[in-house]
Amino acid sequence: SQTIHQWPATLVQPVGSPLSLECTVEGTSNPNLYWYRQAAGRGLQLLFYSVGIGQISSEVPQNLSASRPQDRQFILSSKKLLLSDSGFYLCAWSRARVRNQPQHFGDGTRLSIL
């Protein structure tokens, strides 16, 4: 069966510091990968998606970037965090090239910027 891991579970960072959140998927190959953010009281907003190694698409302009150095690894980064980057960050995967497949989520990282 497939599993998705995200770490860390919680993170407290000062404004202006860098960020690296990691996500890995096991039990599947060539997945589509996604980064979402959930701000307080709001739905999930898609930040980035990737259909293959080195292929990243951004959905919204922001202070963050994503990379996919390996097939089942997805990284969310920032060089300098802003207060507005606080939120709950979720990684997800889905089967590639198959219509109407659900996305499956990790347990998320709660990021607090001080």
Added chain:
Amino acid sequence: DQQVKQNSPSLSVQEGRISILNCDYTNSMFDYFLWYKKYPAEGPTFLISISSIKDKNEDGRFTVFLNKSAKHLSLHIVPSQPGDSAVYFCAASLNTGFQKLVFGTGTRLLVSP
């Protein structure tokens, strides 16, 4: 522009009764719809989905209904159990060679014993 809306932020139901969660969407191009359940400090868990070519899909206690003319879908949970207490998100998908999900803001369901 909120393309997927869940107008009820919360719902309280007694154990054993039916829970009905509603979701409206504006984009008629959406062709796949999903419901997710989320507990605090966890990621959303996929519950059930429906393709736009159907109007009903059932899985155990969970049934999703789709009314395309009204651009409305609903999730029925029968019978409701205390363990169903969570936040429920509906999502809609636009398949343009890549499946992008658009999520509603969620409805918090509380099932009391």
